Amino acid sequence: MRRKRTEHFPLSRTPWRSLEQLADSWGLSRARTNLVVKALVRSGRMEERESREHAPMSREYRLVAH
Numbered sequence: 001m002r003r004k005r006t007e008h009f010p011l012s013r014t015p016w017r018s019l020e021q022l023a024d025s026w027g028l029s030r031a032r033t034n035l036v037v038k039a040l041v042r043s044g045r046m047e048e049r050e051s052r053e054h055a056p057m058s059r060e061y062r063l064v065a066h
Contacts, residue, residue, distance in 0.1 A: 005063075011055075012053055014062045014063045015062065016049065016060035016061065016062050017060060017061055017062065018038065018051065018058060018059075018060055018061075019033055019034060019058075019059070019061070021054065022037065022061060040061075041061070042062075044064065045064055046062065046063055046064060047061065047062050047064055048060070048061055048062050049061075
């Protein structure tokens with residue numbers, strides 16, 4: 001039996017992304033992306049953490065599986 005390979009990450013293991021990366025991938029402005037991300041974090045569908053690589057005040061986000 002062959003197993004089908006996929007390149008997609010399961011939602012529980014999505015990579016951490018900056019606000020700018022999310023804005024680019026979603027095709028939204030940074031301001032609109034910030035509003036969407038804040039709503040997703042409040043609803044518990046997205047996690048937020050301080051970025052380790054960028055400026056000290058920047059944050060990274062990832063989706064949470066429900």
